[in-house]
Amino acid sequence: MSIRFDAADAHWRVTPLPGFSAAQKDWLTRGGSLTAHLRALGAVAVRVTHEGVALPWADERAALGLVSRAPVWVREVALSVDGVPFVAAHSVAPLAASAGVWQAMRRLRTRPLAELLYSDSSVARSSLVSRRLTARHPLHGLAAREIEGLPPHALVARRSVFERHGAPLMVTECMLPALWTHLATLSGASRSDEWLAHPRVREHGRPLEHTASRAHPAMRASDEGSR
Numbered sequence: 001m002s003i004r005f006d007a008a009d010a011h012w013r014v015t016p017l018p019g020f021s022a023a024q025k026d027w028l029t030r031g032g033s034l035t036a037h038l039r040a041l042g043a044v045a046v047r048v049t050h051e052g053v054a055l056p057w058a059d060e061r062a063a064l065g066l067v068s069r070a071p072v073w074v075r076e077v078a079l080s081v082d083g084v085p086f087v088a089a090h091s092v093a094p095l096a097a098s099a100g101v102w103q104a105m106r107r108l109r110t111r112p113l114a115e116l117l118y119s120d121s122s123v124a125r126s127s128l129v130s131r132r133l134t135a136r137h138p139l140h141g142l143a144a145r146e147i148e149g150l151p152p153h154a155l156v157a158r159r160s161v162f163e164r165h166g167a168p169l170m171v172t173e174c175m176l177p178a179l180w181t182h183l184a185t186l187s188g189a190s191r192s193d194e195w196l197a198h199p200r201v202r203e204h205g206r207p208l209e210h211t212a213s214r215a216h217p218a219m220r221a222s223d224e225g226s227r
Helices: 022-029 034-039 058-064 103-107 138-144 177-197 217-226
Strands: 044-054 072-081 084-094 123-125 129-133 155-164 167-175
Touching: 022 155, 022 167, 022 177, 034 044, 034 072, 034 084, 058 084, 058 167, 072 103, 084 138, 084 177, 129 138, 138 155, 138 167
Parallel strands: none
Antiparallel strands: 044 072, 072 084, 084 167, 123 155, 129 155, 155 167
16 A cells, blocks of 8 residues: 655665664565564553643655644653663654544544554554654654663664554654663573574584583592592
């Protein structure tokens, strides 16, 4: 299904930046519901941090083709896994659309937006785009409130536009440091499990020093003879 709206611009790119890690490139380009992907990591909870009428950000206004000062309906939430915020999300729809085609977004409360977006075959989605965020972008400040301690200089985020009956709804999702920390921990545990299942050996075929017996061969022979 074709879509009239494009979230890409000079900063938001379809191809993730080369400097992003493999995990970041993976999560920034994953299709389907981000909430569903997070559920694979643990129990997901949605906390609404702000909802109401506002003006769109400059890059949102350009992507949605809105005139200057045109109001939008904004929904901002934090997505937590097992009580830890992993994602800060910011969604906007033209005000008229939020009272019409997208009116259900006003009634979601703590239910994820995914319930609305992925249960309707009439909804089309643009390509996912991503970028690095610094404090110059308003989403950085929104995300920083969900980060324990000093937020990093740069964060990574992705966005796309959903269209239903010609009306757009843009969803921007900023991945928080806790997500990358959790994934790194899982990756480390996976490598550890793999090592235990398939322990490495030295080039000459002898086991690693800390897994081998430290007893001298002659001593072992003497011990065996005395048993």
